[in-house]
Amino acid sequence: MVGCVSVMRLRGWALRGMAVSAEHQRQGLGERLLGAVYTEVDGPMWCNARLQAVSFYAHLGWAPVGPVFRMGDRMPHQRMTWTRVGTAAARSGLREGRVSELRLESGQ
Ligand SMILES: CC(C)(COP(=O)(O)OP(=O)(O)OC[C@H]1O[C@@H](n2cnc3c(N)ncnc32)[C@H](O)[C@@H]1OP(=O)(O)O)[C@@H](O)C(=O)NCCC(=O)NCCS
Numbered sequence: 001m002v003g004c005v006s007v008m009r010l011r012g013w014a015l016r017g018m019a020v021s022a023e024h025q026r027q028g029l030g031e032r033l034l035g036a037v038y039t040e041v042d043g044p045m046w047c048n049a050r051l052q053a054v055s056f057y058a059h060l061g062w063a064p065v066g067p068v069f070r071m072g073d074r075m076p077h078q079r080m081t082w083t084r085v086g087t088a089a090a091r092s093g094l095r096e097g098r099v100s101e102l103r104l105e106s107g108q
Contacts (some may be wrong), residue, residue: 005033007041015047015082034060044083053077 003020007013015037020029037045048071049057071077076082076085 003029011042030034046081048077050081054078
């Protein structure tokens with residue numbers, strides 16, 4: 001596996017566990033993973049982004065909300081949100097409390 005992301009219903013839509021393996025970063029895989037999420041999730045999303053990932057999310061349409069804070073791991077994070085402009089009716093089969101995972105295997 002070279003990348004993963006999960007999304008779940010939690011106070012709206014929550015994006016979690018976004019990661020691309022170090023040797024595959026900056027090759028567009030993170031953008032592809034988020035693109036796959038955008039096809040499943042219509043509503044506004046939020047995430048707690050590590051500071052070093054804020055530029056990545058901002059590049060893909062996310063906006064920072066509120067101050068930088070430290071999570072349980074003591075790492076500084078920034079709450080960010082994303083909203084599709086002109087949200088269409090939700091087409092997703094995702095359900096409250098259920099995590100959906102998207103993974104990219106090497107070569108995909
Ligand atoms: C953040 C992360 C998921 C991005 O994935 P990626 O596959 O490297 O991102 P992409 O190649 O799709 O990048 C798309 C664009 O986002 C921006 N971007 C990506 N990583 C960036 C970084 N570290 N700093 C600044 N901008 C970044 C760039 O504009 C990039 O386009 P460009 O390469 O043409 O300039 C990946 O770096 C990662 O897993 N990091 C470690 C774990 C982590 O921080 N996860 C986020 C937890 S909230």
